[in-house]
Amino acid sequence: MGGTRRATARTLMYDAVAGVSVAMVGIPQSLAYAELAGMPPVAGLYAGALPPVLAALFASSPYLQTGPVAITALLTAGALGSLATPGSPEYVGLGLALALVVGVVRVGLGLLRGGWLAYLMSQPMLLGFVPAAAVLIAASQLPKALGAAPPGAGNEIVAAGWTLLHPGQWSLPALAVAAATALVIVGARRIHPLVPGVLLAAVAGIGLTMLGGYPGAVVDHIPAGLPPFTLDGIPWHRLPELLLPGAIIALVGFSEAASIARRFAAEDGTHWDSNREFLSQGVANLAAAAVGGMPCGGSFSRSSVNRMSGARTRSSGAITGATVLAFLPFAAVLEPLPLAVLGAIVILAVTGLLRFRPLVRLWRISPPQAAIAWATFLATLVLAPRLDLAVLLGIGLSILVFLWRLLQLDVDIAVRQGVVTIAPRGVLWFGTAQRLDDLLLDVLAKHPDAARLVLDLTRLGRIDTTGALALRSAVDRARDADLDVDVRGIPPQSRRLTDLILTPRTSPLE
Incomplete structure (x- = not known):
């Protein structure tokens, strides 16, 4: 009996250390991904608080960390950008409605044992979509990291190109802060993967602003206190407009979580249940919709930190959420955080998604599959912010190639x-x-x-x-x-x- 209690206490200790470690990384990341999605920064914190706690009750993977993630944030911005002005009350309400749709779709698929649908996202389509999405994410954050303000609200690539071609519009303080942030994060990774470089960079940025050494744009306002529990902000009459983008986010966003969980399960030689994970991710999004959050998913970087920190069970995810929840009354301390820091955090976070070598190799392996990948890649860049159309194109091409092969x-x-x-x-x-x-x-x-x-x-x-x-x-x-x-x-x-x-x-x- 005593041995069992000691083992349980030891497991809880490992989970607690891992959960708190992930929260230290997740808090500044949540702000950055909320900015990327066009939502208020606090929406990222809310999505990183209660949703992971509830997700842990249903999850299959002991390592998967739920909350705001880059790809889902970009898909959110793409789905809502043409419907309302980012950051406006209308936009925020639509963001909550989108989280609700994503949650309902995922919960429904989990209950109906539709986990197999996650595999409908063909690998060639994802090989094209993910790096293109990473390019768009990095491009969208480049003006922020350089302190520039491109004219108009065009394509992210156009805005990034304008920024690069007008160095006179750069802010030297923003450039210096972004460069320092990148050095801190990269340097921390080289010291040890568990060194919280993101947190250190955020703390340094806040300190610089408070000491009067940074004149650029900052996060500015984050309401302190626990998240509200209400569905009043959801525009129910506009839900039909969000059904298609919500379904796409539910599937494409889940493919990231599925790949993480499958990889860790394979390395550990354990079983992973896609139906339970669909249910887990769905409940997390329903919670996000109810507490003023944003659409969320499984994070590769935070899940890796969770595993390397020694997590043993799903409780680590709940501890991460509880830690963020406990931090919310003090969230105002993040208001002096420079936006250039957030821009650099996002750019560094997606560098691992910029994988072009598989796209090149695919031409030698299968030209038809390579055509799917490259067509999806180009469509994602050209059709931005309508990324849902690019995803549908990739799925359609995958089906056409499948039918063509059947006819051979x-x-x-x-x-x-x-x-x-x-x-x-x-x-x-x-x-x-x-x-x-x-x-x-x-x-x-x-x-x-x-x-x-x-x-x-x-x-x-x-x-x-x-x-x-x-x-x-x-x-x-x-x-x-x-x-x-x-x-x-x-x-x-x-x-x-x-x-x-x-x-x-x-x-x-x-």
Whole structure:
């Protein structure tokens, strides 16, 4: 009994250390991601407080940390930017409504055991979308890090380009603060992954402003106190406008959490349940909608910190949320934080997502899949802020390539000493059956002296009824030409259908 209690206490201690460590990183990150989403900074803190506590009750992964994340924040900005002015009360209300939609979709998928839907986001589509989204995120924060104010509210790439082409508009104090922030974060990582570089940079920035050494823009106002519990701010009549972007965020945002959780589960040799994780992430978003937060998801960087800090159970996530919740009455201390620091924090956070080498390698592996990836990449950059359209384009291209591949039936033909061997590769179904029939006619016409036909079905993945009838027709045609027929390698799952091709012509399908 005593040993069990000591083990429990030790596990709780590890979880507490990990949870508090993540909170130290998550508090400044939450402010930065709220700015990225166009929400008030406090919305990021609210989304990092109660939502992780409730998510921990349902989560499957012991390491996954829930809260504001870069990709979801960018998708939020893209979904709401054309509907209201960022930061306005209308925009904030729409942000809460979007969190509600994301939460309902994820909870519904979890309860209906729809975790498999997470895998509908094809890997090539994500390979194109994620780095493009990272480019947009970094571009959106560049003016903030340099203290510039681009004219107009155009595409993030345009704004970043304008900023780079007008160095005279840069603020030297902002540039110095952003550069110092980057040095602190990178230097902390090199010392040890658990050194809270983000927190150190934020504290240094606050100290610089309080000492009167920074004249640039700061966070300015963060209401202190616990988050409000109300749904009054949600514009219920506008929910239909948010159904499509909410569903996209629910799936695309979950793919990030799923990849983190699957990777850690594989490394630990443990089971991971996508349905429970959908439920967990859904409950977190419902909580965010109820407490003035913003759409949230699973964070790769904070989950990694959680694991490296020694987390043992899901309680570490709850402790992270409880720590942020306890900090909220004192959140006003973050008001002097320079916006240049937040910009640099976001840019450094997404550098790991700028993976272009897989995009280049994909051309050598599969040109059709590479076309999906690059088309999604370019669409994400060009269509910004309508990232939902880019995602839909990527999904549509993935489906088209899948259908195109289904329509391809590769057939290897070998003729040797009067024996014709036909070996089809792919799926033999009503879309490809005619090709096999036409091919056999051509082969028999070219080799009238053939004495034997071998149909090698070893490399067929599946055969439907039409495909089976096409095989039967091929066999009958060969027998009518006085050829001996040998059928080999019938797929086990198609055995019942293809048995009829070996029987006399009394098939019940004729």
